[in-house]
Amino acid sequence: MNEINSLFSKLKQSSLFKAIAAYAVFSFVVVQVASLVSDTFDLNQQFMKNLIWVFLIGFPFLAVIAWAASSRFSTFKILGIFLFVLATGYGSGSYLWVNTFMMPQIKNAIEADDYVSAWIATNKVDSFAPFFSSTKRLNEEISTIANIRTEQDGVSIHWRPYLEKESTKWEYLGTSPEKEFRLPNGIVELKLEKEGYETFLVVSANPSLRFDNFSASMGWTLEPLKLQVEGSIPKDMVYIPGGPFIPAITGQGVNEVYLHPFYIDKNEITNKQFKEFVDAGGYNNPQYWVDMEIVREGVTLSFEEAKKLMIDTTGVTGPAGWEVGVYLEGQEDYPVTGITWYEALAYARFRGNSLPPMHHWAKAAYPPEEGIAPIAPRLLPDSNFDRKGLNKVGKQGLGPYGTYDMAGNAREWVWNIFGGVGLSLGGSYSDPVYTSSMQNPLPRFDRSPINGFRTVKLLNPRDMNPFGDPIRRSQPKPPSFYKPMNDEIFSIYSRNFTVGSINLNSKLIYKDESNPLWIKERVAVDLGYNSEVMDILIFKPKNTYGQLESIVFYPGANYYMTPPDIDEASIGEFGLDFIIKSGRAVVWPAIKGSMNRLNTDPPPSSLDDISRRWREALLHWRVDTFRTLDYIQSREDFDPNKIFYIGMSHGAILPTHTLLFEDRYKAAVLYVGGISTTIPPMSDGLNHVTRINTPILMLNGEQDYLVPKIMAEGFYNSLGTAPEDKKLVFYDSGHWPLPRNQMIKETLTWLDKYSSN
Known part of the structure; x- marks a missing residue:
């Protein structure tokens, strides 16, 4: 011791x-x-x-x-x-x-x-x-506080960067009812967990309506995220929350749709799953084929007649690409393809489900606000497009609620009739990327090797009415409407848009100097028609001297539908504060139909009435723009010779008459502009777009479903502007927002170029 x-x-x-x-x-x-x-x-x-x-x-x-x-x-x-x-x-x-x-x-x-x-x-x-x-x-500049609201308390909330599941672990944020968490600006994945409930995966952009931190208003909000009781979600399906959304489908516009919650297959139906239907006698059980009107090439077939045509490469009943009633070796986890709409529906009934109506498919494929807070810029490059063949399911294209491959791989049958035939959505591996949001009409008996599907289980069957109804297909305008007007016809047509100057009787309503960057003025001017007065908002940089260059701004569709009060309108909402920082002023007229001048007319009663309203709107916008530029040139603090046009979305899709008949613009910048497919002929401006010679910069999103790439390119190529005075740039983005730093650089470079001319 x-x-x-x-x-x-x-x-x-x-x-x-x-x-x-x-x-x-x-x-x-x-x-x-x-x-x-x-x-x-x-x-x-x-x-x-x-x-x-x-x-x-x-x-x-x-x-x-x-x-x-x-x-x-x-x-x-x-x-x-x-x-x-x-x-x-x-x-x-x-x-x-x-x-x-x-x-x-x-x-x-x-x-x-x-x-x-x-x-x-x-x-x-x-x-x-x-x-x-x-x-x-x-960190504060590149991130935003996200409000992650859940219906249940005690939910553990985790996040990670979108599509980096192989290299990035989930990071714990907190537990509800705590809801405010700082996350990077961009696309993120969330994982919500609570004992006794199914794990809920959510993909969203930040900022967004989902995180209750987006500056623009859609006129509606999203409900808190609701976890489902453990065991309540059918096998191999995911839960899609209900509520309002805008379908991310080209040609559907920005109309709000409300759906009840539902379940949809996580993946496209695989060969292995479809084989279970075949082995269970699905092709021979009449209950799966009841009430089907089977049509092939305009001819109605009986079930037995149709079944003889639903065969594989060896003549045995089954998908077109199978052999001897069996899928090829190693293809069990690939999507089943080569089937008709009728076979897809029979399989869905075999599972107790249905084919998804178009709007339900769209709700599951993209976030509710894809147009303003998109995930497509990351989702589509990760999806199977422009490639040689199908991929296994569940590997690519993670959607907003845990689905895979809704964009690309196999195009997918949906319930609705479209223009008298069937409808598929999502595009396929052999299609270009822009087909991801396009309606693809094809006969219901089509057995193409790129036709696949997934099924849906509606929690409220009433959703089939009206969402299961046939969908009207707008007929393409005939080629004759796209022929440029000759000089004589154009001279006559242009007289409709001739405007003369008047006494504007301009009045300053107020001047607000509370913002650290700009002075905001609200001015009213007479228009000279129907005794109407138009307000003009002016944002001038502080501490500047001499005459200012001015940017006339035309906003997006929300300012024609659910705008804020005119006194609350701010260029900061669109990220245009950089124009003020560059020493220029922004002039924002409340043109007819926008802000405090919304249209209050009842819905149009006919196609002729729609055409009339468009003609009137174009004339009003022409007059409103003319008065705006007259007012700018009347002020001593503005340079009368350096006026520019910036249009965003709606303001970039409909500029043809404004730019054609107004020669006082030095140059124009169009954010997400292009051809409109919904405006009546003549009013769409395509007959005279070749006469526009204003220098134009177009900045567009590669993954924009509202203005697909082909529409932006079509408008750009049709412009009459000299090649050296026009430029088209595509970004890896959706409709809006565009990548901010790159957008600023291109815009200011363009404005500087034509300021010096």
């Missing part, structure tokens, strides 16, 4: 033991202090873990140094030398790492509008070197 005590006493007296003990105490104190001040100095949890690891890794090095130097130095000298070396190494290494590697990476990500990557990189810096780079302000 004495020997043990003696050994312990000697150990305590040794420099090695004292150095180790002092190091342990010092490490403990530092970790505790860091924990206490973590909130104050924004030290994240990962940094705390890294700090502990630094001290653990340093321990063996300290022990070796202390042992080697114990005969020459005191304990405190040993500890001091070691801590100095450790701190110097950490400091210099961190400084070099942050400034040489991380900050350039963050800068490049931000310039490319990849805020998720920038966010991950800044958090990595904060985790390892919070004292050598201040990223708090930067």
